[in-house]
Amino acid sequence: MGKLFPAFQKLEGRRVVIVGGGDLAARKARLVAAPDVDLRLVWTCFSPAVVEEWAGRATMIDRSPVASDFDGAALAFVALDDELEAARFGAMAQSAGVPVNVVDRPEISDFFTPSIVDRGDVVVAISTTGAAPALAKRLRAQIETLLPRRLGALADFAKSFRGAVSGTLAPDRRRAFWERVFAGDIAATFLAGDEATARERMITSLNAPDAPPRGVVHIVGAGPGDPELLTLRALRLIQEADVILYDRLVGEGILDLARRDADRIFVGKAKADHAAPQDDINERMVALAGAGKIVVRLKGGDPFVFGRGGEELEALKAAGVDCHVTPGITAALGCAASAGAPLTHRDFAQAVTFVTGHAKGDAEPDLDWRSLAALRQTLVVYMGVETAPRISQRLVEAGMNAETPVAVIENGTRDDEKILTGTIAGLGDLVSTGDIAGPALLVIGETAAFARPTFTRDVARERRSA
Ligand SMILES: C[S@@+](CC[C@H](N)C(=O)[O-])C[C@H]1O[C@@H](n2cnc3c(N)ncnc32)[C@H](O)[C@@H]1O
Known part of the structure; x- marks a missing residue:
């Protein structure tokens, strides 16, 4: 196949004919459907799903297509399984002067439907000239992740200022102005959801186009x-x-x-x-x-x-x-997922609490130990490695069962992740003998027993049995 030329087709007020009555036809209909498109589905029978989806939204013509169906159409799709019939109706559309796409038959099609990233007025179409449709789909997924959800709305916003920009700036200055709008604070503010401020900024920059960008x-x-x-x-x-x-x-x-x-x-x-x-x-x-x-x-x-x-x-x-x-x-969510330890659990933990174990100087963390020692919750301590012995002691003093499971997760979600498990009574020793040097979280509560350890050592129990 020779090189394809990408073009965007106007369909407003135009007829689009789809030959077919099944799922394939419905997929093509979804691609082109819009309130101002005269969409016609023509076939001898329509599947119940197609009737349910398209009755009232498209003209459904319940017979074999005839040449006049294609009169004046902008595009036609032939979405039939039967190859001979597909070729016949493709040729019928072409004789009426209508460009046709015969599904899965590039050799008799005039155009192809690309993989599309749709953000309103902003549309990205990807083709591999039929060489690798799966690759086009992957590219589409990658581009989807890069383009902001409100990009189409940003294009509309820009359109609403087109007249004002043309009326204020000489043609040779407009391009630089728009580049500043899209690369700077105005687009950032709009994409962050604050349209009113973006609008004010736009007016301010139009009034002072030489002011330095914000x-x-x-x-x-x-x-x-x-x-x-x-x-x-x-x-x-x-x-x-x-x-x-x-x-x-x-x-x-x-x-x-x-x-x-x-x-x-x-x-x-x-x-x-x-x-x-x-x-x-x-x-x-x-x-x-x-x-x-x-x-x-x-x-x-x-x-x-x-x-x-x-x-x-x-x-x-x-x-x-x-x-x-x-x-x-946040680290608690990442580490819990990585260790396989849910933070809440219908049987064991109805609440989850994030606290800092950081203490100023030699003091101990300023925490409400009694409420933290309460049952049926998961306690996640950030920055608690240094104060782990004190945390262990205070929680047990406040009534926490000494056998309560704990997990220490160092460098969670990273290649060098380390997970130690033990009990609250042995937490201090677990941390000190576990050689924890990177950022680490302490997870305390019944749910910590689910953590998949890379290293398990219940030092307290070892001591007791020694
Ligand atoms: C200053 S706090 C920052 C917390 C961060 N804003 C968050 O939401 O995860 C630093 C503490 O977060 C925890 N932390 C951050 N990343 C971590 C990781 N990958 N694995 C384990 N703990 C982590 C450690 O307790 C570390 O001492």
Whole structure:
């Protein structure tokens, strides 16, 4: 087959004829159906499913097609299993001057239907010239993940300003203006769902087209480590960013997804190393946004779960910087899934509680031990490795059964994940002898017994039986 030329066909007010009465015909009908398309299904019999789906939405002509059915049609599809009949009706459409697609018969078809990514006015069509339809489907799935859900609405939004832009800017300046709109804060604000602000910004930039562009900061959750656990939006924002400020906990491989020319700035804090205090990070983000950059502040897990995302959002808002938050999979969810330990369970845990085990100086975590020791819940402790012995002691003192299962999950969802299991009484020893060096969670409660250990050691029990 020679090279194909892609073109987009107007169907508004036009007739489209589909020859066939079964599932194949229904699939083609779904591709072209629209309120302003004169859709006709012609065949000797229609399956009950086709009647149910299309009666009232298309003209259904219950007989063998005749030449006049194709008169004035924009397109025709022949969706029949019988090869001879398919060829006959394909030729009938062609004699009437109508381009035809005979399903699965490229040699007698005039056009092919591509794999389509549909975002309203924005449509991406993919063809492999019939060489590998399965590959086209894969590409479609990949493109689906990259294009924002509100892209079609963004195109409509832009259309509503087309007249104003043409009336305000000379032709040679329009292109640069639109590029700024789509690459900058206006599109980011619109795609984040704030159409009213995007509209105001559009009017402001039309009134002052030479003003420097506004930047924007996206506070983005990178998930617990495995890049495949990024959300689609996180992936898109990482790929669009001019600058990425990232933490120590952002998983390996995630920064590789950024544009090659994006600046990557490490602002993570290793314990006891306060090289980049929070105020500096905030100031840096404000300065970068002020310079018109699209900034992604990438944080491990979810930005609003023990992630200081709230503080950063407040600081950015106070400085008048546009800021949007994209959630991520928090460590508790990622680790639980990876270890196979549900956080709630109809028989064992009706609640789940996330707490921080962090303690200032030598003090112990400031927690309500009695309520945490209550039965029938799963307790997940973030940043609790150092205080694990104290946590174990306090929970048992507060009435938790010493045999309550625990799991310690280090580097959850990453290649070097380690899972230790034991009991609450032995938690301190489990952590100290388990050589835990990376980020780790303590999961406490009956559900922890489901965790699939990579290493099991109930040190307390070993001691008792020694
Ligand atoms: C400052 S908190 C950040 C939490 C993050 N915002 C979240 O939602 O997961 C850091 C703590 O999260 C936990 N953590 C983060 N990633 C982890 C992982 N991949 N495996 C186990 N624990 C993790 C550890 O307890 C670590 O000390």
